[in-house]
Structure formats: structure tokens, C-alpha cells
Amino acid sequence: MACILRNQATEIAASLLVAVLGLLLVPLAARADVCVWRDPERTMTELFPTATDYRTVTKRITPDLARAIEERIGIALDDPERAEFNYYEITGRAEDGSQRIGTVLALAGAGDYGAIEVVIGLDPGDRIVGVHIQRMRERNADKIRSDSFLGQFRGKSKEDPLQIGRDVEPVAEAPTASQTIALAVRKMVVFYDVLRSGGNT
Amino acid sequence: MHVWLIVGLAGLLSLVASTRASAQQSATLTLSGGLDLRAGLQVEPTVETETGLSSAFLNVRTVFADAQGDRLILVAQGDVEEGIDNSHLYQAYGQYKGPLGRWNLRAGRYLVPFGLLAYYDTERLLLAAHEVEALGIKLDEGVELFGYFGAFDYAVSVSRGYDDRPTPIARVGWQGQDVRLGLSYLYGRLPSYADDEVVPLKDLLSGARLINKNRVAIDYEQLFGPLTVRAEPIAGTDDGRFVAGAYLEAGYALSPRWELAANAAVLDSDLVGTRWRAGPALSFRVLPGVFVRGAYEHRNDFGEATDLFLVQVYGEYSRTWALPSRGKSHGAAP
Numbered sequence: 001m002a003c004i005l006r007n008q009a010t011e012i013a014a015s016l017l018v019a020v021l022g023l024l025l026v027p028l029a030a031r032a033d034v035c036v037w038r039d040p041e042r043t044m045t046e047l048f049p050t051a052t053d054y055r056t057v058t059k060r061i062t063p064d065l066a067r068a069i070e071e072r073i074g075i076a077l078d079d080p081e082r083a084e085f086n087y088y089e090i091t092g093r094a095e096d097g098s099q100r101i102g103t104v105l106a107l108a109g110a111g112d113y114g115a116i117e118v119v120i121g122l123d124p125g126d127r128i129v130g131v132h133i134q135r136m137r138e139r140n141a142d143k144i145r146s147d148s149f150l151g152q153f154r155g156k157s158k159e160d161p162l163q164i165g166r167d168v169e170p171v172a173e174a175p176t177a178s179q180t181i182a183l184a185v186r187k188m189v190v191f192y193d194v195l196r197s198g199g200n201t
Numbered sequence: 202m203h204v205w206l207i208v209g210l211a212g213l214l215s216l217v218a219s220t221r222a223s224a225q226q227s228a229t230l231t232l233s234g235g236l237d238l239r240a241g242l243q244v245e246p247t248v249e250t251e252t253g254l255s256s257a258f259l260n261v262r263t264v265f266a267d268a269q270g271d272r273l274i275l276v277a278q279g280d281v282e283e284g285i286d287n288s289h290l291y292q293a294y295g296q297y298k299g300p301l302g303r304w305n306l307r308a309g310r311y312l313v314p315f316g317l318l319a320y321y322d323t324e325r326l327l328l329a330a331h332e333v334e335a336l337g338i339k340l341d342e343g344v345e346l347f348g349y350f351g352a353f354d355y356a357v358s359v360s361r362g363y364d365d366r367p368t369p370i371a372r373v374g375w376q377g378q379d380v381r382l383g384l385s386y387l388y389g390r391l392p393s394y395a396d397d398e399v400v401p402l403k404d405l406l407s408g409a410r411l412i413n414k415n416r417v418a419i420d421y422e423q424l425f426g427p428l429t430v431r432a433e434p435i436a437g438t439d440d441g442r443f444v445a446g447a448y449l450e451a452g453y454a455l456s457p458r459w460e461l462a463a464n465a466a467v468l469d470s471d472l473v474g475t476r477w478r479a480g481p482a483l484s485f486r487v488l489p490g491v492f493v494r495g496a497y498e499h500r501n502d503f504g505e506a507t508d509l510f511l512v513q514v515y516g517e518y519s520r521t522w523a524l525p526s527r528g529k530s531h532g533a534a535p
Contacts, residue, residue, distance in 0.1 A: 039376070040302070041301050041302040041303070041349060042349065042352075042376070044301070045301070051301065052269070052270075052300055052301055053269045053270030053271075053300050053301050054270050054271065054301075055226075055227070055266045055269070055270045055271055056229055056264055056266065056271050057227070057523070058229045058521050058522065058523040059523070060522070060523070078489070079489065080489050080490075083520060084520065084521050084522070086229075086521060091269050091270055099268075099269075110457050111457065112456070112457065113426070113427040113454035113455075113456070113457065114427075114454045114457050114460070115457075135424075137424060137426060137427045137428075137429065137454045138426060138427075139426045139427065140426075141379070141424075141426055145378070
């Protein structure tokens with residue numbers, strides 16, 4: 001019995017080792033760890049109460065665009081962020097009669113207990129109208145979601161630092177989550193600006 | 202039953218035609234794929250082992266947008282299990298999305314909108330939810346209307362079941378911050394028991410029989426910081442005899458990469474008998490999209506007990522492309 005178990009355990013371990021090595025050989029950029037916008041309609045109406053619909057826009061990130069983004073945010077992009085980026089044009093009835101009332105972007109960052117999925121809304125002038133935490137498993141979630149923290153981003157744009165310690169005060173009990181959210185917001189604002197302009201900013 | 206499917210497909214096609222007529226403007230294509238490698242070691246009642254490729258899948262998702270927004274979604278996913286000869290279609294459907302997603306019409310083969318399955322599919326996890334045992338069905342061909350209204354969502358589905366008699370399923374749900382609740386109903390002529398979501402009819406008839414099933418369930422999901430809890434109490438009848446059961450799952454994020462979880466499921470049918478299972482699992486995220494998981498499961502099917510150790514290596518990838526657009530664009534997109 002013990003011998004059978006030992007042989008089978010060896011066989012299983014060998015198979016799994018081959019599997020792990022095989023997966024490690026898959027190009028990093030092909031792996032997925034992206035933020036999926038789970039409940040777009042609900043988030044959309046929170047950020048844009050007059051929204052009537054949305055349209056997905058996919059942009060390919062070339063090496064030149066990735067470099068332009070990295071220069072602006074000051075750090076290297078994560079591998080899954082180098083392939084493509086989606087944003088969502090929100091349609092509705094704007095005061096000036098136009099159809100596009102804003103843009104929604106979503107991006108995930110690493111918290112202390114897994115991914116923090118951050119969604120932001122930008123008005124047609126590219127100012128942040130709101131930040132929504134779609135899903136996270138952090139402690140002190142109420143404080144992280146509070147208006148005293150997330151409200152700090154409202155009205156800011158690509159011209160602002162969007163950095164903890166400069167123009168954003170962190171949640172004292174959640175420094176990692178605060179940093180992650182601020183970086184995700186900054187990344188999204190820069191992504192949108194660079195991708196929309198084709199890198200000519 | 203085919204009438205329902207034909208009517209649904211005809212409705213979908215007419216909506217698609219109207220979308221194309223109103224100047225389709227853009228489209229995106231997403232390809233997702235993954236490898237799900239599992240090794241199992243059963244230690245009771247006999248020592249058995251399974252190694253090698255468990256399954257692989259490829260999912261193609263295309264979204265067509267008109268001038269106002271995303272409108273038509275086409276999804277096809279194929280699974281291959283234990284070799285190319287054992288391939289099957291997992292999901293394949295067309296979905297027409299009404300304005301802001303308040304209503305959607307879906308036709309084809311899809312996950313039935315019952316209980317937790319309406320938003321939580323455990324197909325690629327070691328800890329599986331209990332819809333296969335509790336319902337005898339997980340995917341089916343049919344027509345579904347679903348959407349949301351404020352904090353509430355709804356789904357109504359009519360599918361073909363196992364002998365082409367209509368299988369109506371309905372669910373209403375409510376979603377708050379970090380919490381979801383739902384109430385579901387199903388009626389259908391379904392297998393008395395099942396162990397896999399894809400049961401070929403010939404295999405089904407040799408091992409189980411079709412019975413009339415009624416099911417009502419409450420699904421619940423809540424996040425308490427690092428702790429996620431899911432539950433689904435269920436009750437109903439099997440050929441008029443009472444059946445009741447429950448599924449419970451808890452997962453705790455130990456760190457960004459490690460998660461500890463456990464689940465338990467029980468189903469007691471006056472007609473078929475009692476089945477239950479329970480076990481813990483540990484998951485480690487090796488790299489983005491790559492996980493190694495281990496689990497232990499004790500199960501008791503109608504008095505026969507088994508103990509099983511499982512190890513899984515799971516990897517997935519996903520890429521999206523913008524397809525060439527047609528017509529004049531609007532808004533900020535260059």
C-alpha cells in the first residue's frame with residue numbers, strides 16, 4: 001500500500017512539475033490578470049446617472065506607447081498591462097446636446113489580500129467625476145470606500161500628481177490599499193490620455 | 202421545445218439585423234484560453250490515481266457596437282477533456298443587449314440562471330458548487346431574458362432539458378455593497394442524479410433516469426474583508442417526493458497570493474437518497490493568471506464514501522483586439 005502510494009505520488013509530482021514548467025514558458029504578456037468590469041451598468045449609473053448606454057473601445061499598446069505611459073507614471077507597467085487597454089465611452093444626453101457624456105476605465109492593483117478592482121469616470125474634459133471600488137477583500141473596506149478618501153480624487157485630472165503624500169491623503173489603517181488605488185487612478189488617467197492622443201502629449 | 206428556441210433565435214436575428222441597419226460602428230474580439238491540469242489520488246475505498254491533462258478550453262467573445270453602445274455579443278467556448286476525442290461545447294450563444302443592459306436577450310447554449318450559478322461558475326476551481334448534484338443540469342440550450350433594474354436583477358430562461366420538454370428557470374436578485382441575494386425557481390424533467398455538467402444521453406440513461414424536478418433556492422454571497430462567504434439553501438420535489446439541501450463555501454485571502462477555502466454540500470432526496478461532500482482547499486497564485494491549488498474532499502454518495510486528494514495547475518490567458526470599424530465614429534476615440 002505504502003509503495004503504491006509512493007509510486008503514484010512520484011508520478012503526480014512529475015506530471016505537475018512538467019505542467020508548471022510548461023506554463024512558465026508561456027510569454028508573460030499572454031497571461032491574464034486584468035480587471036474585468038463585472039457590473040458595468042450599475043457602476044456606470046453611479047458615476048454617470050444620466051447614462052443611457054456604453055461602448056467598449058480597445059486600444060493596442062505598442063512599445064512606444066508603453067514607454068510614453070511609463071515615463072508619465074514613473075514606474076514600469078505590469079506585464080498584463082502592456083498588451084491592450086479597454087475603456088468605455090458613456091453615451092447619454094449631455095447639456096451641450098452631444099452624445100458622449102464621459103468615459104469609464106477599470107484597472108486592478110494588488111492589495112494586502114488580493115486584487116483591488118478600481119473603476120473611474122472621466123467627464124468630457126477628462127476630469128475625474130468619481131472613483132468606484134468594484135471589488136476588494138481588504139480590511140477596513142468602509143474606510144477605503146469612504147468619501148473622505150475616494151472623494152479626494154474628484155475633480156482632479158492628468159495635470160495633478162494623484163499621488164499619496166502629495167495631493168492624496170491615505171487611509172491610515174490601509175496604507176497599501178491607499179497606495180494601490182492612487183496608483184491605479186493615476187495609471188488610468190495617463191493610459192487614457194496617452195492612448196487617445198497616440199502618444200503625442 | 203424547439204419552437205421556443207426557434208422563436209428566440211428568430212428574435213435575436215431580427216434584432217441583429219436592425220443593429221446592422223443602424224450603422225454598426227465597431228467591434229472587439231476577445232480570445233481566452235486555458236489549461237486545467239489536475240491530478241487526483243483517491244485513497245478510500247480503493248487507491249486509484251489519475252494524472253495528465255484534464256482539460257483545456259478556448260473562448261471566443263465578439264462584441265459589436267452600434268452608434269449608441271455595445272449591442273451584440275457572440276460567445277463560443279469549446280472544452281477538450283482527456284484528449285481531442287472528448288471535446289464538447291461549453292457555452293455558445295448570441296446575446297442582444299438592450300440600452301444600458303436593462304434587458305438582454307440570449308439564445309443558444311448557456312449556463313442556466315439558477316442560484317449562485319447565475320454569477321459564480323466553479324468549473325475551473327477545485328471546490329465545485331452543487332448545481333450538478335442539486336439540479337442535474339448546468340448548461341442548456343434555450344432562450345433567456347435577463348437584465349437589471351436599479352439594485353435588482355432578473356433572469357427568465359426556457360431551455361430544452363433532456364427530453365425536449367421545456368425547462369423554465371427564473372431568478373430575481375438584489376445586489377448591495379459587497380453582498381448579493383437571489384431567489385430562483387426551476388422546473389424540469391432532469392436526471393435523477395448527475396456528476397458532470399455534460400452528460401451524454403446514452404451514458405445518462407444507463408446510470409440515471411429522468412424525473413420531474415421542482416427546485417427553489419436562495420443564493421447568498423457576501424464579502425467581509427478577506428473573508429468571502431457563499432451559501433445556497435435549496436428545496437423542492439423529485440417526482441413529488443421532498444428534497445432539500447444546501448451549499449456552503451467560505452474563502453479567506455491569507456495574502457495577495459494565498460487563499461484558504463472550504464466548502465460543504467448536502468442533498469437529501471426522499472426519492473433518490475442522500476449525498477454529501479466537504480473539504481478544504483489551498484490556492485497559490487504563481488504568476489498573473491497561473492495558479493496551483495490543492496484540495497481534499499470527503500464525499501458520501503448514497504452511503505458509499507470516498508476520500509480524494511486533488512492537485513491542480515491552472516493557467517489562463519486573454520487578449521482583446523479591436524476589429525476594423527465601419528461607419529463614422531463619434532466621441533473621443535481617435
